[in-house]
Amino acid sequence: MREHEIGPLPGIALPPDGLTQFRNECERLGSTCAEALRLEDVPREVASYLASKQLEPRVVLWHELASLDWAGAGIAIDDRPANGTDRVGVTGCFCAIAETGTVLLLSLPSRPKATALLPETHICIVSKMRLLDTMEEAFARIRNEVGEPPRATYFVSGPSRTADIEQTIVVGAHGPYRVHVVLVP
Amino acid sequence: MQVTSMFFKKTASMKLDDPVLQESLRKFKGKFVDARARAVAEVDAWETVRSHAARLRDHAIENLDAYLVEFERNATRRGATVHWAETAEEACEIVVGIAKANGVRKVTKSKSMVSEEINLNERLEAVGVQVVETDLGEYILQLANEPPSHIVAPAVHKTKEQVADLFVAAHHKPRLTDIAAMTREAREALREHFLTADMGISGSNFVIAETGTTLTVTNEGNADLVTTVPRIHCVITGIEKVIPTLEDFATLIRLLPRSATGQSIANYLTLTTGVKAPGETDGPEQMHIVLVDAGRTKFVGTDMQAMLRCIRCGACMNHCPVYQNVGGHAYGWVYPGPMGSVLTPTYVGIENAGDLPNAATFCGECAVVCPVKIPLPDLMRKLREKQFDRKLRPWGERLGLAAWSYAARRPSLYAALTKFAARFAAFLGGKERLIHRLPGLDGWTKGRDMPAPEGRTFRELYGERQRRKASSADERR
Numbered sequence: 277m278r279e280h281e282i283g284p285l286p287g288i289a290l291p292p293d294g295l296t297q298f299r300n301e302c303e304r305l306g307s308t309c310a311e312a313l314r315l316e317d318v319p320r321e322v323a324s325y326l327a328s329k330q331l332e333p334r335v336v337l338w339h340e341l342a343s344l345d346w347a348g349a350g351i352a353i354d355d356r357p358a359n360g361t362d363r364v365g366v367t368g369c370f371c372a373i374a375e376t377g378t379v380l381l382l383s384l385p386s387r388p389k390a391t392a393l394l395p396e397t398h399i400c401i402v403s404k405m406r407l408l409d410t411m412e413e414a415f416a417r418i419r420n421e422v423g424e425p426p427r428a429t430y431f432v433s434g435p436s437r438t439a440d441i442e443q444t445i446v447v448g449a450h451g452p453y454r455v456h457v458v459l460v461p
Numbered sequence: 462m463q464v465t466s467m468f469f470k471k472t473a474s475m476k477l478d479d480p481v482l483q484e485s486l487r488k489f490k491g492k493f494v495d496a497r498a499r500a501v502a503e504v505d506a507w508e509t510v511r512s513h514a515a516r517l518r519d520h521a522i523e524n525l526d527a528y529l530v531e532f533e534r535n536a537t538r539r540g541a542t543v544h545w546a547e548t549a550e551e552a553c554e555i556v557v558g559i560a561k562a563n564g565v566r567k568v569t570k571s572k573s574m575v576s577e578e579i580n581l582n583e584r585l586e587a588v589g590v591q592v593v594e595t596d597l598g599e600y601i602l603q604l605a606n607e608p609p610s611h612i613v614a615p616a617v618h619k620t621k622e623q624v625a626d627l628f629v630a631a632h633h634k635p636r637l638t639d640i641a642a643m644t645r646e647a648r649e650a651l652r653e654h655f656l657t658a659d660m661g662i663s664g665s666n667f668v669i670a671e672t673g674t675t676l677t678v679t680n681e682g683n684a685d686l687v688t689t690v691p692r693i694h695c696v697i698t699g700i701e702k703v704i705p706t707l708e709d710f711a712t713l714i715r716l717l718p719r720s721a722t723g724q725s726i727a728n729y730l731t732l733t734t735g736v737k738a739p740g741e742t743d744g745p746e747q748m749h750i751v752l753v754d755a756g757r758t759k760f761v762g763t764d765m766q767a768m769l770r771c772i773r774c775g776a777c778m779n780h781c782p783v784y785q786n787v788g789g790h791a792y793g794w795v796y797p798g799p800m801g802s803v804l805t806p807t808y809v810g811i812e813n814a815g816d817l818p819n820a821a822t823f824c825g826e827c828a829v830v831c832p833v834k835i836p837l838p839d840l841m842r843k844l845r846e847k848q849f850d851r852k853l854r855p856w857g858e859r860l861g862l863a864a865w866s867y868a869a870r871r872p873s874l875y876a877a878l879t880k881f882a883a884r885f886a887a888f889l890g891g892k893e894r895l896i897h898r899l900p901g902l903d904g905w906t907k908g909r910d911m912p913a914p915e916g917r918t919f920r921e922l923y924g925e926r927q928r929r930k931a932s933s934a935d936e937r938r
């Protein structure tokens with residue numbers, strides 16, 4: 277059986293740092309990016325994003341994020357898995373990948389995939405410490421930290437889209453219409 | 462899907478005369494070609510990645526048995542049930558059996574070409590299961606009751622007006638023609654199905670042996686809903702899709718979206734491994750993986766084996782001048798374009814696929830763009846040879862080839878015949894040097910003129926040149 281041989285890397289002219297590459301790729305995919313100086317500032321950042329998109333300040337989120345001061349930022353929260361009626365879902369991620377502007381999420385009982393998938397707006401909190409260059413590095417990290425991929429291991433690169441009618445790209449197919457990344461230290 | 466490939470020639474000329482189809486193809490032509498060219502240009506190591514990918518696919522196929530068993534072991538360990546289907550019939554029986562055993566009433570489906578191969582929807586509907594296609598293109602075709610005409614963009618042959626009519630009939634809402642609004646209407650119509658289906662059926666772009674993982678690659682996110690919400694997830698895929706490791710997936714995914722649509726990455730790459738863990742609120746309680754042969758092992762160990770590397774990106778058809786002009790339905794089965802011209806004759810029998818290996822200009826573009834370096838024109842040439850050997854070509858063509866091979870083995874006869882033919886063709890061409898009609902071979906002159914040759918053969922010109930060289934060398938001496 278083969279070992280985990282890593283194939284040739286793409287040789288994409290990477291900007292000097294992964295963060296710039298990540299931001300550039302996000303923009304290309306139609307995701308938006310913002311930065312919070314501390315994790316505690318995330319609710320305020322989310323509030324200003326929701327206001328700028330004229331969205332109601334109410335989010336469904338992963339349990340681990342519920343302890344942030346959302347009320348202080350004027351946001352009502354639902355601390356449960358998302359269902360078909362929620363408008364905004366807030367999640368964390370396992371890591372992010374600079375090469376393609378991608379966030380990688382892993383399923384866990386406390387981290388339901390529905391929250392990233394069902395609402396029209398997905399807000400994803402990404403720690404800059406967990407920004408990797410390539411998918412190969414992400415797989416190595418899964419082996420190190422988790423052992424093997426959990427039930428759902430999903431790479432999200434921008435809002436959902438389709439071009440099935442006359443090859444015209446429309447953003448917002450079955451998944452979220454908007455993906456907003458909030459970078460934290 | 463019914464195989465109608467033996468009528469390629471007839472269907473192709475009908476398609477050429479179909480103004481609506483020609484309009485759709487006009488909009489399609491070039492779009493994917495340009496997008497791919499831009500995306501490939503961004504990757505300096507493109508050729509190295511391609512070669513590595515071709516090698517790793519070969520390695521997987523040469524060790525198919527070992528990797529499939531490894532995959533089964535790991536998938537089973539993670540709680541999935543692996544089923545093996547030697548034929549299309551068996552594959553359908555397995556899926557229908559799972560549906561019946563679990564009282565499934567509604568199935569949501571993300572795009573699966575294998576399910577098209579085996580007519581799965583029909584079989585499920587026959588036992589009273591409602592099947593809802595959720596990829597927008599496949600959904601449109603399900604409403605139209607038509608097969609896909611492209612493996613990546615299945616409804617590429619439909620104009621938005623046709624889609625608007627289908628939506629009015631299905632959704633009973635005012636007619637929309639704005640593509641974004643139409644997409645939103647379809648999203649709303651399908652959301653309900655996503656949340657109420659008992660079983661989700663997906664394909665799997667690859668299956669990963671080391672982890673027992675199946676996976677989907679989509680832009681719409683429909684496969685994520687199909688594999689997350691229902692209590693049963695059924696994967697149906699070909700046995701050749703197996704790859705050894707996660708790293709191999711990373712390599713192949715650099716090639717697939719770029720080759721298919723010119724995207725650097727697809728929006729959703731979703732690896733699914735096993736069933737829902739205790740305490741999880743989403744994910745299936747049962748996961749079934751149906752590994753389908755249905756003709757694939759016929760390639761293994763033959764001179765056609767390279768075809769099994771195919772990662773279903775569609776680049777070969779996007780770049781094919783024949784596909785660009787006749788569309789996918791003319792090919793008469795699930796797989797159109799150059800890859801279909803190789804797959805169909807082997808899957809359904811060369812005697813049922815008449816003209817497909819000949820539906821090519823041999824411009825070679827398909828082999829140039831294929832991300833896993835499948836020598837498609839060579840494979841088509843091999844199929845042509847097989848057709849000739851098995852006397853499956855029309856007698857006129859066989860007689861012509863026999864006569865040509867007789868002459869080609871006799872140099873002086875060949876020289877005399879070509880000398881005559883070149884002069885005769887030059888005469889036919891007249892002053893304009895264009896032949897308007899070739900009796901008996903009107904395929905060459907229907908709709909275009911054939912440029913006439915100069916009147917002398919290559920051998921004559923070459924001989925003359927050699928003599929001139931020799932005499933000038935003599936003079937210099």
Ligand code: SF4
Nearest residue numbers: 771772774775777831
């Ligand atoms: S034959 Fe090559 S180009 Fe054609 S679909 Fe398969 S992988 Fe893509």
